[in-house]
Amino acid sequence: MLNFDFYNPTQILFGQGQIAAIAKQIPASARVLLVYGGGSIKQNGVYDEVLAALADFTVTEFAGIEPNPSYETLMRAIAQVKAEKIDFLLAVGGGSVIDGTKFIAAGALLEEDPWTILEKRGNNIVAAMPFGAVLTLPATGSEMNSGGVVTRKSTHEKFSFMSRKCFPKFAVLDPSKTYSLPTRQVGNGVVDAFAHVMEQYMTYPVGAKVQDRFAEGLLLTLIEEGPQALANPDDYDVRANVMWCATLALNGLIGAGVPQDWATHMIGHELTALHNLDHAQTLAIVLPSMLRVRKEGKRAKLLQFAERVWNLSGGDEDTRIEAAITRTEEFFEQMGVKTRLGDYGLGAKDLDGILSALEAHRMVKLGEQRDVTLDVSRKVLEMSL
């Protein structure tokens, strides 16, 4: 096991009816800015429940955080925070809203241009405003971690940042609020969570038995419950399991003490920035080819994955490995997320642009062994055509 430093102070209020509990978590005299995206929270009752819970606070709103939240939008929110002397932020939505709120929380207290947060990957954050989250879309895990991803539209750049100042004070996870999610978002969320686990699990063995078994437990649960969430949208326990899986997939726990990959995510970010694909779509395209291209370096864990997650024990090693990757691909397709560049109208003509973007962003030695060069990334993308 590798050495690690694990810290996660976010309080999780999980279950039906927990939105009502947020008032106790916010300082009594706080001036609260409600940060949200489009109108879905007004249709599923979350908006009304949140306002009812905040009846005793001064509340203003910032709507319009888009999927893949943009620097441009978030800078307008920071201006509002300053103008209205806001001292507590409440993110209501999915990962994009929560990521955006983290950027607002840190950017509002920064002396320099908040874009530097992305240039410096969060290392220049010295303080952040306190904020909470009401999660409506299980996917990114942002509700219980300290990272975020922000896109600058003007330059087609999508960067991540992380800072221990950026943990939500609390997050409300009410599975019943996910019943009304569109099918596409349910599928995307399950694929996103699955890929998060894989980035931390599918590397090489370091004898970390607990982390491996926790990761496998999340993968098995996503495989069982993901299709159920599509088939029976109102099943509370199914939604609860998917929601808790997505949070635990990226709260730091399964990644503590093990190598981590993240090459799939880095290539995926370029695909979203250049071609506006959903984040989960990019992961479904890149991950299977990434595993095939890097089979040798990941052989031991791929065999473990085949046996423990897909229950594949017959045949030779390469057969089992290929079967496990194929099953993974089929699972993504079953969740309604297509796994080929061609499914999204992209082709060989687009690869140079993606590779140029990776090079421009210095993404030239990716992965747990730093051996995913541009040549390897090209092979991965070619295999995903």
Next chain:
Amino acid sequence: MLNFDFYNPTQILFGQGQIAAIAKQIPASARVLLVYGGGSIKQNGVYDEVLAALADFTVTEFAGIEPNPSYETLMRAIAQVKAEKIDFLLAVGGGSVIDGTKFIAAGALLEEDPWTILEKRGNNIVAAMPFGAVLTLPATGSEMNSGGVVTRKSTHEKFSFMSRKCFPKFAVLDPSKTYSLPTRQVGNGVVDAFAHVMEQYMTYPVGAKVQDRFAEGLLLTLIEEGPQALANPDDYDVRANVMWCATLALNGLIGAGVPQDWATHMIGHELTALHNLDHAQTLAIVLPSMLRVRKEGKRAKLLQFAERVWNLSGGDEDTRIEAAITRTEEFFEQMGVKTRLGDYGLGAKDLDGILSALEAHRMVKLGEQRDVTLDVSRKVLEMSL
């Protein structure tokens, strides 16, 4: 899944060499009281490493925290804290030292007699001094939770308390510091962690798939690594897995959103208070009989335990359940912890005293269904003779 409120802000510094990192975690001007037990930390190098790490702080010491820390001893520590104007506590040792330090931290700031912390189960704690922990004995999980157990020698009472004010700020877990532990403490620690998982896992199903798989992952790892820790005391990864298992067995995560039992612990506490058995010995005695006596209420989870943890799928249900309980018993014995009251010189003549103590402490409706009456506890103890 049941609703839950999960919160755990303890920072974990895990791995060889991490003791050196504690200086950065303690406020620069702090007056630190080092709290420890007997002399083992002076023999295994931990004491010297801690003092070296604290070279820039004002440090005094309180030694002599005993196994099953006593109210009487801890009150002397509280007097020292006040006399020396201590403002940070550092527990160096196992669960007893850390539990004791939590009591000191809360008791030193309490207006009323600190014994009320135990009478009121921690509900009267409004503040606690900040404290950290350097763990030397993986077992109780105290290093990453907010609970403690304290014994009043004068009245033979052993009570637990819990408060969100009582999380360690940080805990150092260096597996290499456990190489020199006596066999008995290694065995006790593994049994203790195993029993902690069982108290949260072995109840009835509520559709909480992640919690179940995490619990099973811990049990499987303890079963694999526990005997290895006895056979190869200097294997770093084995010690690391045992250590991280013990912490995760009782940090609140696997118990969030599921029913919990704890009847075994409550009976065990009386055995320790009256007859001075090691905590893990009492669990090894009580748990197997507890499962047999309450087989019907726990049937579904016992079958899941038999299949997923002990890989038992043949035969009828009752055969599989009995086999799983027997394997559990054999595992405790393999870890060097005897499973019968008679092994410790106790017999039928002692049962009335134990049951009277349970009654005096109002432990008359224990377990996840509140159906462990004194009659049930008597049956359990009779089966453990």
